[in-house]
Amino acid sequence: MRLTDFWQRMADHFGEAYADSFARDHVMSQLGGRTVHEALTDGWEAKDIWRAVCAAMEIPGSRR
Numbered sequence: 001m002r003l004t005d006f007w008q009r010m011a012d013h014f015g016e017a018y019a020d021s022f023a024r025d026h027v028m029s030q031l032g033g034r035t036v037h038e039a040l041t042d043g044w045e046a047k048d049i050w051r052a053v054c055a056a057m058e059i060p061g062s063r064r
Contacts, residue, residue: 001050006046010050030052031044
């Protein structure tokens, strides 16, 4: 998954304004205690981060 696709999915689910805030502030156990931004900086693949966000936020399968 390209980063542009990842950020579009984040914006589609959370809204443009909240997507970055969520990515910056929400620490997830699914990412090893990291935020989305930290996981990206640490080299995690965007698709794996999206899967973690989906699991943590219980995003329906139709939106994954």
